Amino acid sequence: MTPDYYLILAAVLFTIGAVGVLVRRNAIVVFMCVELMLNAANLTLVTFARINGSLDGQIMAFFVMVVAAAEVVIGLAIIMSIFRSRRSASVDDANLLKY
Amino acid sequence: MSLLAQGALLAADNTVPTGEAVTFWILAPIALGGAIGMVLARNAVHSALLLVCTMLSLGVFYVLQAGPFIGMVQIIVYTGAIMMLFLFVIMLVGRHTRDSLIEVLRGQRLAAVILGVGFAMLLGTGLARGVGSVTAKGLDEANANGNVEGIAKLLFTKYIFAFEVTSALLITAAIGAMLLAHIEKKPGEKLDQKVLSRNRFTKGNYPGPKSGPGVFATSDSVATPAILPDGTFTERSVSKVVPARELTLTEARPKATNGNKQDGEIR
Amino acid sequence: MNDIQLPAIDYAALLPMLIVFGAACVGILVEAFAPRGWRFVIQVSLTIGGLVAGLVAIIVNRDLEITTIGGAVTVDGPGLFLQGAIIILGIVSLGLIAERRLERGGPFVAEAAHAANSDGDKRQEREPGATEVFPLTLFAIAGMMLFCVSGDLLTMFVALEVFSLPLYLLCGLARRRRLISQEAALKYFLLGAFASAFFLYGVALLYGYAGTVSLTGIREGVLQSEQSGILLAAGLALLAIGLLFKAAAVPFHVWTPDVYQGAPTPVTALMAACTKAAAFGGLLRVFNVAFETTAWDWQPVLATVAILTMVVGSILAVAQTDIKRLLAYSSVANAGYLLVGVVSLNGAVGSSLFYLIAYGFSVLGAFAMVTLVRDSEGEATHLSRWAGLGKGSPLFSALFTFLMLGFAGIPLTSGFTSKFALFSSAWDSDQSVLVIVGVLSSVVLAFPYLKVVVLLWLNPPGEETPTVSVPSMLTRAVIFAGVAVTFVLGVAPSFLLDIVADAGPFLAK
Numbered sequence: 001m002t003p004d005y006y007l008i009l010a011a012v013l014f015t016i017g018a019v020g021v022l023v024r025r026n027a028i029v030v031f032m033c034v035e036l037m038l039n040a041a042n043l044t045l046v047t048f049a050r051i052n053g054s055l056d057g058q059i060m061a062f063f064v065m066v067v068a069a070a071e072v073v074i075g076l077a078i079i080m081s082i083f084r085s086r087r088s089a090s091v092d093d094a095n096l097l098k099y
Numbered sequence: 100m101s102l103l104a105q106g107a108l109l110a111a112d113n114t115v116p117t118g119e120a121v122t123f124w125i126l127a128p129i130a131l132g133g134a135i136g137m138v139l140a141r142n143a144v145h146s147a148l149l150l151v152c153t154m155l156s157l158g159v160f161y162v163l164q165a166g167p168f169i170g171m172v173q174i175i176v177y178t179g180a181i182m183m184l185f186l187f188v189i190m191l192v193g194r195h196t197r198d199s200l201i202e203v204l205r206g207q208r209l210a211a212v213i214l215g216v217g218f219a220m221l222l223g224t225g226l227a228r229g230v231g232s233v234t235a236k237g238l239d240e241a242n243a244n245g246n247v248e249g250i251a252k253l254l255f256t257k258y259i260f261a262f263e264v265t266s267a268l269l270i271t272a273a274i275g276a277m278l279l280a281h282i283e284k285k286p287g288e289k290l291d292q293k294v295l296s297r298n299r300f301t302k303g304n305y306p307g308p309k310s311g312p313g314v315f316a317t318s319d320s321v322a323t324p325a326i327l328p329d330g331t332f333t334e335r336s337v338s339k340v341v342p343a344r345e346l347t348l349t350e351a352r353p354k355a356t357n358g359n360k361q362d363g364e365i366r
Numbered sequence: 367m368n369d370i371q372l373p374a375i376d377y378a379a380l381l382p383m384l385i386v387f388g389a390a391c392v393g394i395l396v397e398a399f400a401p402r403g404w405r406f407v408i409q410v411s412l413t414i415g416g417l418v419a420g421l422v423a424i425i426v427n428r429d430l431e432i433t434t435i436g437g438a439v440t441v442d443g444p445g446l447f448l449q450g451a452i453i454i455l456g457i458v459s460l461g462l463i464a465e466r467r468l469e470r471g472g473p474f475v476a477e478a479a480h481a482a483n484s485d486g487d488k489r490q491e492r493e494p495g496a497t498e499v500f501p502l503t504l505f506a507i508a509g510m511m512l513f514c515v516s517g518d519l520l521t522m523f524v525a526l527e528v529f530s531l532p533l534y535l536l537c538g539l540a541r542r543r544r545l546i547s548q549e550a551a552l553k554y555f556l557l558g559a560f561a562s563a564f565f566l567y568g569v570a571l572l573y574g575y576a577g578t579v580s581l582t583g584i585r586e587g588v589l590q591s592e593q594s595g596i597l598l599a600a601g602l603a604l605l606a607i608g609l610l611f612k613a614a615a616v617p618f619h620v621w622t623p624d625v626y627q628g629a630p631t632p633v634t635a636l637m638a639a640c641t642k643a644a645a646f647g648g649l650l651r652v653f654n655v656a657f658e659t660t661a662w663d664w665q666p667v668l669a670t671v672a673i674l675t676m677v678v679g680s681i682l683a684v685a686q687t688d689i690k691r692l693l694a695y696s697s698v699a700n701a702g703y704l705l706v707g708v709v710s711l712n713g714a715v716g717s718s719l720f721y722l723i724a725y726g727f728s729v730l731g732a733f734a735m736v737t738l739v740r741d742s743e744g745e746a747t748h749l750s751r752w753a754g755l756g757k758g759s760p761l762f763s764a765l766f767t768f769l770m771l772g773f774a775g776i777p778l779t780s781g782f783t784s785k786f787a788l789f790s791s792a793w794d795s796d797q798s799v800l801v802i803v804g805v806l807s808s809v810v811l812a813f814p815y816l817k818v819v820v821l822l823w824l825n826p827p828g829e830e831t832p833t834v835s836v837p838s839m840l841t842r843a844v845i846f847a848g849v850a851v852t853f854v855l856g857v858a859p860s861f862l863l864d865i866v867a868d869a870g871p872f873l874a875k
Binding site for chain 2: 001002003004005006007008009011012013014015016017018019020022023024026028029031032033035036039042043046047049050051052053054055056058059061062063065066067068069070071072073074076077078079080081083084
């Protein structure tokens with residue numbers, strides 16, 4: 001086994017996340033799928049840090065976690081506020097904006 | 100520490116140590132299963148817990164790949180803080196909401212899955228062909244003074260500006276949460292003990308205990324208001340939720356328990 | 367333990383961004399400590415003061431060309447011009463954000479935490495709007511400024527999030543039609559997070575390819591990397607998806623009409639002018655600095671995206687019945703024209719910068735005028751309601767007609783000069799197919815604008831024509847700025863063309 005296996009695992013995880021965003025309707029689950037995509041990107045970064053022999057990849061993964069934390073707060077606050085207004089977290093129910 | 104030292108080691112032919120390979124083959128299916136399960140689970144809580152499984156496996160992978168700091172941060176921040184926040188919000192809002200199986204855009208799910216499989220195969224084969232030829236350098240040299248020290252050195256030199264700018268992100272997040280979740284009470288809206296007891300004894304208010312439903316009533320249903328000594332009904336005796344739960348005629352019909360009659364059918 | 371040495375920091379180069387970030391932080395403190403009645407005045411003056419100080423710092427810096435603070439920031443001619451453009455457009459759109467006369471309490475909700483249509487929501491209808499929007503706007507503007515001068519992809523990613531997160535929030539804060547506003551915030555957020563995940567995965571693959579994420583490092587890595595080109599191609603494609611999403615290019619444009627319609631109109635104006643400038647600033651920098659040497663590989667793909675964007679944007683604009691959606695699709699089509707500038711590489715950087723300024727001012731003016739047409743429900747944005755406004759409000763209709771003609775690219779407006787400059791420099795860079803498609807699509811795009819003009823002047827007024835409200839000096843100033851710049855850049859564009867020519871190419875070393 002070589003470190004490339006990590007990269008392939010990350011690519012598969014990223015794809016699962018992307019497909020999940022497209023097929024799921026619950027806003028919270030869609031958001032979790034985005035988090036999975038970020039995690040896959042992090043695994044790629046950490047693996048490439050090892051392949052390239054520099055710590056930059058690990059630092060970037062660290063930054064991604066900080067950014068993700070801030071993003072989660074904002075995202076869940078928005079989902080909460082929309083849920084309180086209409087008692088549903090489905091993205092299909094959010095359909096006022098059509099022409 | 101032996102695990103860490105092992106992680107940084109790479110044999111000349113670019114293969115990883117056996118210990119790492121075994122761990123990978125145990126945890127990779129778990130990570131993959133967690134991810135697939137997250138997408139497939141109909142219940143949002145299950146999705147979140149399965150994603151936690153995936154994230155914990157990734158945390159172990161980071162430690163294996165000579166990144167103990169980032170692995171710990173993954174476990175503490177991602178699974179410990181971010182996913183718990185997700186669970187809190189799911190419990191608050193979305194626990195009962197399940198995805199409908201009806202497709203709004205016909206064929207969208209199938210198209211997404213086909214697209215995804217194609218994308219993964221393209222990327223996977225590309226990566227396998229692309230990277231396989233290069234020997235991994237390993238992090239022995241970079242981690243010579245310790246992984247945390249190495250990260251600190253880069254974080255506070257090369258990436259110092261990005262590090263400072265993330266503070267803007269955190270401030271925005273705090274303000275955003277306040278803005279969307281906090282309702283400020285006006286001075287008059289706050290009801291303390293004193294105000295409450297004043298209100299209780301104001302004119303037109305009956306300070307004693309409320310009469311229970313059914314007391315002096317014409318029926319023993321909880322939905323029937325009590326009759327006061329002066330003969331008038333008092334709506335206060337009926338809990339607010341009772342009228343809301345009043346059954347319609349169809350619902351209140353006697354229901355057949357078994358036999359060949361349809362439920363609710365009256366002969 | 368070896369000691370840690372800070373890299374060389376050129377504080378002068380960072381000063382504009384530091385000022386705006388600093389003003390935003392002070393704004394947060396004002397929110398915490400200033401008495402409620404004073405906050406609005408303090409915030410408005412602080413925000414404008416901060417932005418003007420930042421602009422002065424940029425003008426002082428105008429000849430600076432330096433990569434500083436460990437390669438995280440690259441200040442050069444185009445970067446400074448873009449920063450200045452974002453600040454100026456930001457100051458102008460602030461006039462709309464701070465407007466409080468059109469609607470009692472301003473365009474923003476007082477307490478967004480109330481559920482829409484609840485008792486609390488109805489009670490707060492006449493209360494003054496939240497003042498947190500000012501620091502949030504400042505954070506967004508500062509993030510955009512950093513986005514345009516990022517020297518590496520990590521800084522770019524952080525900057526992308528710094529300017530996106532406040533915008534997600536601002537979208538959900540409209541005073542009227544809370545549900546639509548919250549829905550816009552949710553859509554923008556989910557799709558934005560999705561796009562930034564693609565951006566990040568692209569960064570990861572490029573890091574694997576080049577061993578570094580600095581733009582100049584990737585440029586050198588292209589020449590000497592041992593890794594396979596598949597990593598480069600995949601990384602570039604994923605990175606481009608993230609950037610094209612912010613730029614609203616087809617097929618990553620689906621959020622644009624919904625978000626533009628649902629967001630409070632001042633925020634829509636901010637997004638249409640400033641976010642567009644920032645997104646294209648980032649695109650131009652990434653493609654000109656990091657990927658110039660691989661141009662043969664990506665130019666055909668990006669050219670296809672540009673053609674799709676121009677065609678789809680202009681055709682869908684024809685079918686719109688809501689003025690905000692119409693302007694959204696026109697913004698998509700304009701993204702296509704700007705992509706022509708990106709594809710043309712260094713030859714068209716100057717004219718792209720010119721286009722961003724010209725388009726930004728016109729679109730700010732147009733959205734400012736959209737805020738004026740009101741009935742008891744708030745803004746009346748459906749086009750049928752605009753029929754016959756020319757009879758009752760000739761001045762309004764004349765100005766709006768002028769802006770629409772500007773968008774349509776009639777001579778004597780900035781729309782003509784900017785398109786001319788862009789297309790001629792693209793022609794010189796041998797992008798003749800793109801230029802032909804661009805010219806044809808701008809002919810198609812002229813129809814919806816002219817439809818609005820006909821509607822304003824020739825159609826009979828409907829049964830309940832909304833009124834054109836009289837705004838305060840702030841919105842008047844915005845409309846004046848939009849119309850005046852559209853006119854001046856149409857008649858005498860040479861001074862600005864000289865400035866963008868002086869800005870020179872991106873610093874690539």
